[in-house]
Amino acid sequence: MIEKDNRPVNLNLLTISLPIIGLSSILHRISGLAVFLSFPLVVWLFSVSLKSEESFIALSNLFQTSFLLQIMTYLILVGFSYHLLAGFKKLLSDAFGVGETLESGRILSWLIFGATFLMAIYFLTVIF
């Protein structure tokens, strides 16, 4: 019989520092999950837009008026952009070993955050 281990474990994530590389890696996973979960909505909106001319116009009107739809689209676009860029970092590391030192990893992580920030501002001007 296995005895239950009642000993405490120090795993309070709020007390453990997360360096920038770790943060970018974990956000990559979170954004990936979010994009995956939003996929049915995106496909559904796409199919509605293709159904007929009337439904396309109705949907584009909805985009002009519905703040909820605008904010959702915005978040999906930002999440997708981040996930895409962080994915390139992962590919660079897998294929060429780029970004596997502390310094290069940090620089790449900051570049991803910076580029996502710029794209987020761009989407802001386009959608709202």
Place this chain on the structure above:
Amino acid sequence: MSAAIPVEQIKTITMSIYRYDPTVDKKPYMQDIVVEIPTDKDIMVLDALHLAKNQEPSLSYRRSCREGVCGSDGMNINGKNGLACVTPLSEVLKRDKITLRPMPGLPVVRDLIVDMKQFFDQLEKVKPYLITKSDTPDIERKQTPEAREELDGLYECILCGCCSTSCPSFWWNPDKFLGPAALLQSWRFIADSRDEATEERLDDLEDAFSLYRCHGIMNCVSVCPKGLNPTEAISNIRNKLLTREKA
């Protein structure tokens, strides 16, 4: 503090330390211990711990060589894993305060002491020793200086556990994911020109968890007190697995 230090060369700091005694405490708690430290020289976190222990004799932590060789005093210093004996207090003091917790993810035996069994179980799995099949030579197994250089950045690991216990993949799967320390050792022997069990070693790593649970978070590289790079070692193993020609 000993009376030998003149009063003007002393300042007080607060050490917030994780306390847990299984015979008394139901739950761990943080205790603030105020200690006096000299200001005319820098001391290590371990020295400050000794001062705290003078006040609280029940305070428990591991230490041995006190110079970053034995790897006993790995702990979480202000949220970041490191060796107390080679971490200067001046680098981690924030407003005269320092917070010490045991290394994350492993069961706490008492105060800052964790049970390293899971860590060493994973190390054992990678067979961290030279495996040879050919006849034993009369004198020694020779290695060129170039082949020996391949082991630089790998053999220096002191198995303190700072890397593996800062790795989220190891926290969630300490029994299945080998962790950065064990994988660094795995690559150390795969990369060794004298080792003759490369294929078997690679076979053992080819499952969803042992190696591939590494997601490149790189906390291991951030915390390694010896400046080693387990992420690179893991990447090297991955490349070796992908490019090998299977018999």
